[in-house]
Amino acid sequence: MNKHYDKIILVFVVIVTIALAAVWIPGYLGLSETFAVTEKFSGKENYGEASAEGIQETIDHMQRDIKWATPTLEGVPQKPLPLxxxxxxxxxxxxxxxxxxxxxxxxxxxxxxxxxxxxxxxxxxxxxxxxxxxxxxxxxxxxxxxxxxxxxxxxxxxSYTTKLVLSEIKEDTYALIYRTGDNPEGEFGVREEATRYEADPPRIPPRRKSHFLKMNKEFGTHPGHEDRYKITAFEKRTVPGGAGGIPVPAHLLTIADKTSGKEFKLEYKKSKLETTYYAVIDFQLPGSEAKLGPFKVGESFELPAEPGVKYEITELEGTIEKGVKLRKTGPDGASPQDITISSGKKNA
Known part of the structure; x- marks a missing residue:
């Protein structure tokens, strides 16, 4: 097998010769200074001291929002956008x-x-x-x-309140009726009547309580009305009646309401009605559905999905079309405004 040693030796000699020439020729011809590389460069020597104003200007320039105009497409207006x-x-x-x-x-x-x-x-x-x-x-x-x-x-x-719907309004009707008595030194017959609509059962029989009262005697037995009233004055009077204009009694009792601090007139044989309304609210969040109430103004409740957060009934009128108003009362403080819950649709 021919090893071609002569060719290998020739290639080696050529490589060594080229390497020696690369080292010797530049020095011989004076080219070393021409090809010398500066190892250290000083920006300060070339451009002077950097000022704070110049540095900030450079930073602002690099952070600027570079935008371009969109190419024209049919139906798409041109506008500047970041690159x-x-x-x-x-x-x-x-x-x-x-x-x-x-x-x-x-x-x-x-x-x-x-x-x-x-x-x-x-x-x-x-x-x-x-x-x-x-x-x-x-x-x-x-x-x-x-x-x-x-x-x-x-x-x-x-908000979870967007899942609330007012489904029903119930009522508690309370009446005072002046039935007997026309002598301020004697007793006056006054009767309480109350009917409360409940969720279950739908209605309970009316509750009645008759009182025979002297002046300034406190009375009231219905829940929320206990010892709330007293007679403070009596006015004996008549008004023209039926056939022939025969006078009929129309006496007036002045009743002081301790709860409100006000007085009102109670006319003979006529009712003084006070109605308290109650809201029944459906919570319609899937997986946490619930029927809440009945609640009256001033009462609070929590939602199943939001334990610890209370909502207070702030306004409720006698028609379901007018809805009910709530206010968030805790635990992070009251909401800035009332939330209206409507009938048949969620609060927006």
Whole structure:
């Protein structure tokens, strides 16, 4: 086998010769200074001292928001955008819609395009508005209407009060009736009558209690009315009656109400009515549904999904159409304004 030693030796000699030439020739020709490399460079020597103003100007320049104009697309207006941001475009019925343009048509009304884009909402789904993607009990439409919360985060959702519906108003009717007596030195017959509507049973029989009272004697037996009233004055009088204009008694008792600090007139044989209303409220959060109440003004309750937080009834009128007003009372302090709960629809 021919080893070709002569060729190997020749190649080695050529390599050594080239290496020696590279070292010797520059020095011989005086080129070493020409190819010398400066190992140390001083910016101070070339540009002088750096000032605080100059440094800040440089920082501001590097941090500036560099923007560019979008290319012209049919139906998409030009606008300056950061270089690092793309333009989200949705194509609907061959129309290109810029999702960040507040004036663009809404892809899935009433949702804002920008809100849907921010939270990655799939506006292409036909069932989007009723979809509860994070299983927090609020669908996409409720998340949007209830504060534009994140529909993909179960810890981000509207107030629990948006799941409250006023389902019924019950009442407690209390009456005082001046029945007998026309002598301020004697006794006056006054009767209490009360009917309370309860959740179960639906109604209990009227409760009646007759009193025979002297002046300034406290009375009242119905819950919430105990020893609340007393007769402070009597006025004997008559008014024209029926056939022939025969006078009939129309005496007046002046009754002091200890609870309100006021007085009122009680006319002979006529009722003085006082009605207390009670709200029955449905909590409609899936998985925590509950019927709450009845509650009257001043009473408080908690929601199953929000233990420790109390809501107080602040206003309740006698018609379900007018709703009921609540106020959050704890534990983090009262809410700045009342919350209105309506009949048949959730509070927005």
């Amino acid at each position: 690092t941001r793309s333009i989200p475009i949705w194509v609907k019925n061959d129309e290109e819609i810029d999702l960040l343009d507040p004036d663009a048509p809404k892809i899935r009304p009433p949702l804002d395009n920008s809100w849907a884009f921010k939270y990655g909402v799939n506006v292409g789904r036909d069932d989007l508005l009723s979809l509860d993607e994070d299983n927090d009990g609020y669908n996409t439409l409720e998340e949007f209407n209830g504060g534009k919360t994140d529909p993909g985060d179960p810890d981000s959702h509207p």
